[in-house]
């Protein structure tokens with residue numbers, strides 16, 4: 001879709017106003033193949049460890065294989081050793097990725113305890129060194145995804161964003177919850193606004209973005225774009241819908257049959273990638289997300305829990321019908 005030489009990365013973000021999130025366990029290769037069918041501007045892998053990239057770990061390299069489509073393809077790196085992060089970035093650039101995102105927001109215990117992810121927000125100098133080292137050697141854009149701060153009493157997103165801009169990042173996504181708040185209800189859009197007024201590079205607002213509030217969040221935060229998170233799981237239509245909403249156009253939600261056809265493709269990609277057993281097992285978490293608003297969701301979830309084969313999934317899909325404009329499980 002875009003040649004990076006022709007248009008700068010920032011300009012694309014400003015034009016598209018939308019980026020898709022890295023979601024460990026969800027934005028895997030099969031789902032990225034689904035997302036690519038909706039003509040997205042950017043798609044990012046789930047986070048991968050810098051050392052695993054350096055060691056060309058087979059599973060990791062499979063995880064980040066490029067999905068079809070002309071959109072910009074990013075890889076999210078996690079780590080805290082500047083040399084390793086730099087080496088991994090060089091490999092990814094050589095592998096033809098379009099941008100690299102650095103994870104400064106993950107709050108998983110195993111990650112934090114190693115000083116990685118959101119813990120980097122507590123070590124601004126180290127975070128800056130990582131970015132400087134990567135930007136000094138690769139020519140593709142480097143972005144950062146951070147939180148409002150590591151904790152509620154240390155929301156340093158503004159100061160860190162300023163330093164990272166100087167260090168060379170092309171865009172920053174701010175998840176408006178601190179590490180302490182993890183995924184709580186409250187999202188601090190004010191701090192995203194402060195970051196967006198403090199730097200010249202594009203800021204992307206993240207946290208609680210839905211198909212109905214994207215415009216409002218853009219206005220509230222002065223951000224250049226929004227990034228939905230959990231609402232993307234089981235709803236790849238969220239991003240064409242947000243795109244339409246942002247340009248004040250009507251969006252035609254897919255019919256139940258269109259939806260089922262995408263789900264069947266997703267299932268097939270899962271089974272091709274993970275094998276039938278593992279693919280179906282993973283689909284147990286995914287399928288109910290496609291039918292969040294199903295009338296008898298609990299009955300659906302009960303059956304989903306015990307599905308074992310590709311055909312079990314198809315049988316369940318057959319039992320989802322339209323009932324009074326909402327779908328129901330019969």
Ligand SMILES: Cc1cc2nc3c(=O)[nH]c(=O)nc-3n(C[C@H](O)[C@H](O)[C@H](O)COP(=O)(O)O)c2cc1C
Nearest residue numbers: 021022023024046047145175207208209228229230
């Ligand atoms: C299951 C799951 C996996 C996630 N994986 C990643 C990840 O790999 N990298 C990352 O930066 N953020 C990750 N996140 C955070 C999301 O990208 C996003 O910042 C967060 O969910 C907030 O947005 P929301 O309130 O719209 O869900 C993950 C979140 C969830 C729920």
